[in-house]
Amino acid sequence: MTADKAAPAHKGQSGESVRQHNLSTVLRLVHLQGTILRSKITATTGLNRSTVSDLVSELSELGLLVEKETVAPTGVGRPSLAVTATDNIVAFSVNPEIDATTVSAVALSGRVVTKERRLMRSHPTADNAIAVASEMIAKMSKELEPGTRIVGVGVSVPGQVRSSDGVIRFAPQLGWVESAFAAALSQETGLPVYLGNDASLGCIAEARFGAAKGINDAVFLFAGSGGIGGGVISEGRTVSGAAGYAGELGHIRISSSKQVDYSGFPGTLEALVRRNDLLDIFKLYVATDEELDAEIRSTESTKAKRLIEDQIDSLADGISTLVNIFNPEVVVLGGFLTSLFEFAPDQLISKMKRGALAAASERVVIRKGALGSNLLVLGAAELPFEALINAPSSFSLTDA
């Protein structure tokens, strides 16, 4: 099972589909805000008070949200009720890495209920990861509060995912090729499983809950040891492409360099802004982003500074291309790109503006991601939540 494709174009709207749409709209609003006043729902949706009342009570009866009396009254007039997404609806988030797998339970309210990281031997096979994940999900399911219901499982994949059938096409760091991951994990867990590219999911998370909350046009660049990934939000929608492979922003070409000491495409952003090059110059084998950040902040080495500045220039070139293409409001950086940015923000910004059209770049803001280690946890959980939100009244939940 995987995320649905966009609704077919030229579709008419019947009475029933309107109801579904409105239920979705209200539930989405509550999910995004965590808690929201009913009067606020009325205002933002433009629906009638009584209609909102009806919609909210239908969603309450479905057990998806709860109405409480407001504690702190808001002003003149009868106090409005607070509508909260329940903690009793959870999605599992599975985040495989090279040497570990993290599984979390995330509530519809946005709360990360539990989070467990299990170390594994390096480069596990896909079957291996599926076995570990399903075992962890089974264990964690039992530990959930009684009455909790499960929406499904979202998996962040460091590689290319075919969205139509949940197949991992190629995950270079893990060495997985053509794995029917979603089907297999769904088989093991009995739950619907949805896959997404890690950077795309990070992008979704930052756009909904983090640094680009409320922004309709944003570009994301996340970097880790495996390279640079990205995502794009255009007019509030993620740009996913014909088959779901869009957003490979690390592979944009910014130089004619023909370097050969690199397995990917020479001259691309990912080839010129490399975490490993930084580690090398600091003589580190492995390091967390925090450790690397500390080195970058404190270094006195001219050679290191030179490398950092070169990488900043390359990053700026990449961003200016993206700004020309997307004209975003915000560019969000994650991973060690944040450290580069904070090393010399003015250098990055001015170089970027020199390579970008004035009109497109004049209002762009570059900022760092806000979700930290919960980035992929929240991002992956959004996949099952999205499915639930798109069909609140007919979605079938599994008892924990």
Next chain:
Amino acid sequence: MTADKAAPAHKGQSGESVRQHNLSTVLRLVHLQGTILRSKITATTGLNRSTVSDLVSELSELGLLVEKETVAPTGVGRPSLAVTATDNIVAFSVNPEIDATTVSAVALSGRVVTKERRLMRSHPTADNAIAVASEMIAKMSKELEPGTRIVGVGVSVPGQVRSSDGVIRFAPQLGWVESAFAAALSQETGLPVYLGNDASLGCIAEARFGAAKGINDAVFLFAGSGGIGGGVISEGRTVSGAAGYAGELGHIRISSSKQVDYSGFPGTLEALVRRNDLLDIFKLYVATDEELDAEIRSTESTKAKRLIEDQIDSLADGISTLVNIFNPEVVVLGGFLTSLFEFAPDQLISKMKRGALAAASERVVIRKGALGSNLLVLGAAELPFEALINAPSSFSLTDA
């Protein structure tokens, strides 16, 4: 007046808005197809027969479309009625160039009713162009068939347009800077005026009526004497960015070249794939795309072939970056890029695939544009038509 921004997110749907949506859906379907059977409308919208009947008759009463009996019956059963967009609703299309302005009247049916090109002294001022365009519109209005009603005016601008208020920010070839073009032309003509970037409009035209008809994810690259422009359709929507400046695909960086004989950004697609370089090598001062195409096809000069091949390689680099970013189904080329493609399609395709991710590039098709000289005519007319289609029952039309 300009094109509206996307509808606010989190908007609920009332009964009336559903009706508007359904009227829009039907009218859009008819507009895109020119003529369509009522049974086909029923099938594609999923609405009930009787509902479609009602919607079509409301649109007929508004004078936007006509029902006729089918001439050639389609098969078993009662023949369905043919629904046709009327020729009595027209939009004006204004296409300013360096040395001429073209004004056309385009019917909702897609027919180009009239088209007139007026030569002007080189590099007219914006006021100049406004005066000429409004005079031509006034004259052509009188010549329209009696009973014809006018939707508005769409203008293709070779430069950056701020979509929120119809201001031309910068049109380098024309030398226009910060011109409130839409407001001024609207003042002169008494008609609503909408502006769009020329490449974006070409993109819309090819996506709706041309080489990417029915495709939901497509990338467009158009080249002329002024450089390379582009546009992107993602999940059926144009990517326009926060302020409407997105799609400057000519300005993506593909090389670290620091060449100085160029006014734009060195190392970008537009700097490396230049029409003028081709003209120079063929010792031409000016030439139509057809003339240039003939030269490219027939040349025996090794030097010329070398330049052409270099440009093909650069174009391929640009396309591979775009394929990695957007994962489109189709890449449409226009202007002299078509000639480059046809000179050595295999070279272009293989070089592109070498620079693009296998998953994203495996199903991409590169093809030439299909609309020829009507590209911008149809594209610009889509702006007013879109406004009409989005509000069929409340849009106020002007009598010719």
Next chain:
DNA sequence: AGATACTTGTTGTTTAAAACAACAAATACA
């Protein structure tokens, strides 16, 4: 040629859901 199956348009009725209206509840402020 005539009967039959099939598809579509038409008309009148039903239904679902949002809007509306009137009132009650709960707060702030004069």
Next chain:
DNA sequence: TGTATTTGTTGTTTTAAACAACAAGTATCT
């Protein structure tokens, strides 16, 4: 304490899509 203000609640109205039954027209089969 009284009044204005805002919001929730309840019962009624309205709108538009769905539904159902029938009529119209075409193709196919015998």
